[in-house]
Amino acid sequence: MTLVSAGGCSFAAVWPCGSPSKGSKRRARTTSRAALVEARPRAAPVLRSDGSAAPVLALDRAEDLQAEARAMARAANATVYSPENLAGKFSSRPIKVLRRTLEILGALGSFGVKLLIDQRNGVLDKNKRKRATELRKIFTRLGPTFVKLGQGLSTRPDICPPQYLEELSELQDALPTFPDTDAFACIERELGLSLDSIYSSISSSPIAAASLGQVYKAQLKYSGQIVAVKVQRPGIEEAIGLDFYLIRGLGAFINKYVDIISSDVVALIDEFARRVYQELNYVQEGQNARRFKKLYADKEDVLVPDIFWDYTSGKVLTMEWVDGVKLNEQDAIERQGLKVLDLVNTGIQCSLRQLLEYGYFHADPHPGNLLATPEGKLAFLDFGMMSETPEEARSAIIGHVVHMVNRDYEAMARDYYALDFLSPDVDVSPIVPALQNFFDDALNSTVSELNFKTIVDGLGAVLYQYPFNVPAYYALILRSLTVLEGLALYADPNFKVLAASYPYFAKRLLTDPNPYLRDALIELLFKDGRFRQDTLLTNYCNFILFQWNRLENLLVQGRKDRDFSAKDALQPVLKLLLAPDGEELRTLVIKESVRVTEAVVLGSVVDTYNSIPDVMRTLIFNGNARAPIAMSETELENMIELRDQVFRIWGLLRSSENFDPALLQPILQVLQQPEARSLGGRVVGGITQRLTARLLQQVLRNPATTGSASIS
Numbered sequence: 001m002t003l004v005s006a007g008g009c010s011f012a013a014v015w016p017c018g019s020p021s022k023g024s025k026r027r028a029r030t031t032s033r034a035a036l037v038e039a040r041p042r043a044a045p046v047l048r049s050d051g052s053a054a055p056v057l058a059l060d061r062a063e064d065l066q067a068e069a070r071a072m073a074r075a076a077n078a079t080v081y082s083p084e085n086l087a088g089k090f091s092s093r094p095i096k097v098l099r100r101t102l103e104i105l106g107a108l109g110s111f112g113v114k115l116l117i118d119q120r121n122g123v124l125d126k127n128k129r130k131r132a133t134e135l136r137k138i139f140t141r142l143g144p145t146f147v148k149l150g151q152g153l154s155t156r157p158d159i160c161p162p163q164y165l166e167e168l169s170e171l172q173d174a175l176p177t178f179p180d181t182d183a184f185a186c187i188e189r190e191l192g193l194s195l196d197s198i199y200s201s202i203s204s205s206p207i208a209a210a211s212l213g214q215v216y217k218a219q220l221k222y223s224g225q226i227v228a229v230k231v232q233r234p235g236i237e238e239a240i241g242l243d244f245y246l247i248r249g250l251g252a253f254i255n256k257y258v259d260i261i262s263s264d265v266v267a268l269i270d271e272f273a274r275r276v277y278q279e280l281n282y283v284q285e286g287q288n289a290r291r292f293k294k295l296y297a298d299k300e301d302v303l304v305p306d307i308f309w310d311y312t313s314g315k316v317l318t319m320e321w322v323d324g325v326k327l328n329e330q331d332a333i334e335r336q337g338l339k340v341l342d343l344v345n346t347g348i349q350c351s352l353r354q355l356l357e358y359g360y361f362h363a364d365p366h367p368g369n370l371l372a373t374p375e376g377k378l379a380f381l382d383f384g385m386m387s388e389t390p391e392e393a394r395s396a397i398i399g400h401v402v403h404m405v406n407r408d409y410e411a412m413a414r415d416y417y418a419l420d421f422l423s424p425d426v427d428v429s430p431i432v433p434a435l436q437n438f439f440d441d442a443l444n445s446t447v448s449e450l451n452f453k454t455i456v457d458g459l460g461a462v463l464y465q466y467p468f469n470v471p472a473y474y475a476l477i478l479r480s481l482t483v484l485e486g487l488a489l490y491a492d493p494n495f496k497v498l499a500a501s502y503p504y505f506a507k508r509l510l511t512d513p514n515p516y517l518r519d520a521l522i523e524l525l526f527k528d529g530r531f532r533q534d535t536l537l538t539n540y541c542n543f544i545l546f547q548w549n550r551l552e553n554l555l556v557q558g559r560k561d562r563d564f565s566a567k568d569a570l571q572p573v574l575k576l577l578l579a580p581d582g583e584e585l586r587t588l589v590i591k592e593s594v595r596v597t598e599a600v601v602l603g604s605v606v607d608t609y610n611s612i613p614d615v616m617r618t619l620i621f622n623g624n625a626r627a628p629i630a631m632s633e634t635e636l637e638n639m640i641e642l643r644d645q646v647f648r649i650w651g652l653l654r655s656s657e658n659f660d661p662a663l664l665q666p667i668l669q670v671l672q673q674p675e676a677r678s679l680g681g682r683v684v685g686g687i688t689q690r691l692t693a694r695l696l697q698q699v700l701r702n703p704a705t706t707g708s709a710s711i712s
Contacts, residue, residue: 324371
């Protein structure tokens with residue numbers, strides 16, 4: 001099945017985001033297959049003042065900026081969300097407000113009565129799934145504002161129980177089309193040109209319809225390029241404005257009288273309304289697409305369609321036509337010789353970069369907005385709803401994963417301050433047992449076996465019970481990753497998004513110099529997660545051990561990430577080691593360096609001893625064929641394992657594709673610094689003391705009573 005998508009709609013024979021007429025369905029089935037777009041498509045021609053076009057040449061940066069400026073000028077009067085303006089506008093239209101109020105109350109009121117009856121009869125929990133389904137259908141009937149509202153609520157685990165989250169996440173923009181004459185008149189009015197001067201052809205009916213607009217397939221007259229033209233629904237600003245005016249009033253009522261909801265409902269409504277109004281400005285959507293393309297389309301397996309600014313305005317968006325298949329159409333994808341899991345992994349890696357590197361991410365990644373192209377690329381579409389992750393939160397999210405893996409629930413609870421879930425005056429101590437009760441069960445499996453949806457559902461239950469205020473960006477992150485995992489489960493029921501994500505987290509921990517991540521790495525590498533820069537380690541140094549197995553696992557996982565650099569691995573910790581405030585860490589590192597050196601030296605002695613024939617051993621050791629080292633069997637095994645583990649880690653670094661002997665250069669530079677010379681002297685002194693003590697113990701031991709381990 002051929003499917004194309006642009007600006008909020010997917011175009012397919014199954015009409016997933018619209019309800020076209022029967023005639024338009026028949027016409028769509030006979031529409032010829034769209035031309036494949038290139039990774040770097042041709043730019044739109046520059047229009048002259050008389051409406052003609054200049055020769056089709058690639059626009060340079062200056063011309064492109066000029067075209068974008070002209071599009072912005074056409075959208076200068078685009079409406080922005082203002083509660084005050086809406087109140088002033090609709091307070092003088094009581095009849096219209098009353099009519100819509102009765103319509104909304106009639107639908108939602110009957111739903112509320114059913115909830116009260118369920119509560120009175122003690123079946124509220126039993127009927128949650130049934131009522132959630134009914135609410136989804138009600139939102140669909142009430143129109144675009146409530147469809148958008150339902151989609152927004154589907155990302156709010158602090159407001160809705162899990163059953164409602166799942167049902168509302170299935171909301172689709174399923175609305176009827178509006179007259180083609182209105183759409184074509186809008187194009188001519190917005191662009192100031194006749195259809196004949198812009199297109200050599202345009203579909204007589206929409207290819208698909210969404211809540212805010214509908215999309216036509218067209219061919220540009222002077223370039224011949226196939227494009228998707230999205231046209232805004234007439235009167236949509238009026239309808240959405242009235243609905244948000246009423247919904248905001250309801251939110252104020254809830255804030256004042258409903259104690260069960262701890263979040264500021266009016267603030268949530270205002271935030272959501274601002275996002276919806278931004279979607280109404282198609283020039284803004286075009287700018288979102290360009291920014292997204294600049295940040296993330298550098299990967300060869302990611303495709304972001306380009307925008308044609310000279311054919312774009314506040315209510316008309318012209319973008320490249322993408323030929324592809326929805327990501328949940330597994331059979332159609334496999335018929336093209338592609339694998340769904342490969343595409344999902346591409347989506348996960350790109351999403352992680354969006355969420356945790358640049359912080360600018362696609363906030364509506366439903367299957368219709370993620371397409372598999374015949375070339376095997378993953379195409380991102382519809383950039384009306386975007387969001388940003390604050391810089392502090394990006395590091396806190398990675399740290400949160402580390403704390404989860406390390407089962408440091410107190411640190412997990414404190415992370416909610418950095419994530420802006422809780423105000424600083426909220427005591428997190430009551431939340432720790434709830435986190436522990438859930439994650440102790442969830443973490444019985446290894447991290448690679450965890451199901452992301454299980455964690456989200458469990459965490460959502462905790463959020464729902466305590467005074468959390470989940471920021472919009474985090475709710476959208478949960479939705480993004482849950483959608484990707486859901487798509488993967490179509491192809492592989494055993495797929496785990498955390499297993500696919502962990503190489504990225506490992507790479508960031510090993511290579512990122514961010515102070516928060518640097519501390520998180522040290523926390524992970526030392527037993528029990530006890531290390532923090534703001535903690536005096538004097539009392540801990542005698543029993544904190546470096547977790548070589550965790551470092552080895554991080555390197556194994558980090559190497560799976562395509563951007564992993566062995567040269568950068570662990571340099572952040574090395575820099576911290578020499579920092580003026582790094583004395584506590586230096587104490588730990590000295591102790592561990594001595595332990596490792598001892599393991600290497602004595603391990604070599606043991607290997608040499610084991611390589612000597614028994615007859616020679618008897619002669620050399622005066623008839624004593626026992627081990628030449630006075631230590632227990634368990635101690636010896638642990639020492640050999642430590643040495644072998646260190647060698648394996650070095651092997652992992654050396655075998656990296658981008659390994660370079662220059663990896664050692666920072667260490668050589670470090671050794672030239674006064675702090676390093678002091679550190680090196682302390683390490684050498686410690687090694688000398690340990691080996692001397694071993695030697696004296698060996699010389700002074702009583703062969704008759706020594707419990708040394710046998711090596712042979």
